Amino acid sequence: MIPDLTELNSFHWIIIISAVMFVITLVIVPLICIHMPENYFAFNGTESLVKPRQQITLKLLIVVVLKNLLGLILLLVGAVMIALPGQGILTLLVGIILLDLPGKRALEKSIARKHIVQRIITRIRAKAGKSPLRFPGVMPTSDRILETDTDT
Helix, strand or coil: CCCCHHHCCHHHHHHHHHHHHHHHHHHHHHHHHHHCCCCCCCCCCCCCCCCCCCCCCHHHHHHHHHHHHHHHHHHHHHHHHHHCCCCHHHHHHHHHHHCCCCCHHHHHHHHHCCHHHHHHHHHHHHHCCCCCCCECCEEECCCCEEECCCCC
C-alpha cells in the first residue's frame, strides 16, 4: 500500500530527500571523477564554460546555471554527509569543482591533497579503466599514492 503523499510530514520528506540525494551522489560524483581531465589538479589555470569575449547564448546560460546549481546542491549535500554516512568530502570537492567561484582552485587543491580523497578518486578512475589524476608533487602508484620530494 503506497501512502498518500499529502499525509507525509516534514520528517518523512527529509528522509526521502536524503535517500534520493545519497543515491544521486553515488552516481554523479563518480561520473564527474571519471570524466575529469587527468591533469585537472596539475595546472593552475581556471577553465570556464564561458570564454572571454564569447557571445552568451541562451543554451550556454542554461548550461552554466544548471552546472552551478548542481555544484551548489552537491556542496550542501557533501556538507551534510560529513556528519552522516556517505562520501562527504568527495561530494564537497565535486560540488566546488562545478561552481564558478573566484579563488576556488586553492580550495580544490587543498581538499584534493588529502590522501584519502586521492585514494578514492584513483580507485574510481581505475575501475573505469582511466588513468589516475595527476596531483602536483604526488606520484600515483597502483594501490597507493606516494609523496614526492617536489611538494614543499
